[in-house]
Amino acid sequence: MNPIYYESLTTISQKIKVGEISSVEVTEKVLARIHQRDGQLRAYVRVLESESLQAAARLDRAQAAGQPTGLLHGVPIAIKDLLFTAGCPTGSGTQVMRDFVAQEDGTVVKKLKQAGAIIVGKTQMTEGAWAGYHPEATPPQSPWNAGYWPGTSSSGSAVAVATGLCFGAIGSDTGGSIRAPALCCSVVGIKPTFGRVSKHGAFPLASSLDHLGPMTRSVEDGGLMLQALAGHDPLDPHSLADPVPDYLAAIGSPIRGLKIGIDRQHTHDETHPAVVAMIENALETLRDQGAKIVEFKLPDWETLANGGVTTIATEAALAHAPYYPAQKDNYGTMLSKLLELGHSATAMQYATQEDARARFQAAISHLFETIDLFVIPVFPFRTPTLAEIDKIFSDSEGLVTAVRFTIPYNYAGLPTITLPAGLDDRSMPQAFQLVGPRLGEPVLIQAAHAYETARGPLQHPD
Secondary structure, rough: OHHHOOHHHHHHHHHHHHOOOOOHHHHHHHHHHHHHHHHHOEEEEOOHHHHHHHHHHHHHHHOOOOOOOOOOOEEEEEEEEHHHHHHHEEOOOOOOOOOOOOOOOOHHHHHHHHHOOOEEEEEEHHHHOOOOOOOOOOOOOOOOOOOOOOOOOOOHHHHHHHOOOOOOEEEEEEEOOHHHHHHHHHOOOEEEOOEEEEEOOOOOOOOOOEEEEEEOHHHHHHHHHHHHHHHHOOOOOOOOOOOOOOOOOOOOOOOOOOOOEEEEHHHHOOHHHHHHHHHHHHHHHHOOOOEEEEOOOOOOHHHHHHHHHHHHHHHHHHHHOOOOOOOOOOOOOOHHHHHHHHHHHHHHHHHHHHHHHHHHHHHHHHHOOOOOOOEEEEOOOOEEEEHHHHHOOOOOOHHHHHHHOHHHHHHHOEEEEEEEEEEOOOOEEEEEEEEEEOOOOOHHHHHHHHHHHHOOOOOOOO
């Protein structure tokens, strides 16, 4: 039997709602777990102990008084430290913003609270949500092996979810920062359709590529969190006005006849054999559940991957204009290099990426007329060691290799879900992505849950 901190978010919320356990009791258990493990794991930059206990007590009193309960009622949730939180510092992994305190909550934080979630703390992240940590930060540790990479930049959120330091967390993803830590820590990560979840009150890396989404230990929990987060926000200029469906309506329904695409040339060429085998196993599992596997050819993704840093650097330079270069000495090397690149990028370089974006969006929209979703890896390599990821990030070619399966879908704004696929022969996590059409989250969640059910339960890292 799982300890309470490894119960599913959905189960815990239901137990609180029927009075089997109180929100205060659950929050105390999670805080005890944080005290026990986070000194080593370093998932949190700030634990909101007194605030979370006070919020839990308020929710228990409201429930006792017969007031309605929300989707996430009484459940401890963690948020990445780029989400503005009234009265609490939001440092975005930087030194220049470490003392910044927002006047009000960002939209995602408001929605979590409206759904009854307990904000138990703010998770560690890379500097400015780019590739590396500020030199004064001590990064989170992989819950599986201290010598391996926990992912970037939502690594703190993934570590917290994987180890029972919360029941779900918010991550952000500009070129793979929900998906990479979801892989490395063995959790589910949902990158929704661009604009489906408001970015208002989240410090940007690249505003036209940034996505916010849930990280959980199960597909159902991810769908429940997305249900609470999704919706139009007039304060976000990219926010979608499309109606929000019931993301869990089809969960558990058969996927017989669902057309799932695979471009084996794209996914298999120059990809580690263990990753190729994992993809083939995932396809076989989905086929066994009744899905129809369809071969297809992915449109030009190379331009997006090769020039993705141009878009990120240019838009990041704009976001950091109040601080950089005026406070350049307070920045770490990796983010400084990115911002310098942003200041030197030409209009032609940026326009080239925007043209490639438009072409890719149009071509892939046409592709989804013949398939329902498709399967790709997260990385062409296995979960890397710390030494391996330092080498990958040390040159531009390595960075392009790292984002070839991720950043095209930030440009296209398409929803993806990252699914753990067990451990490899090194006892390190494996995972793959399902990618769907614009606003295709319902079918992604349906298919992901079918795979998850067939795959069976996973072991926890401790």
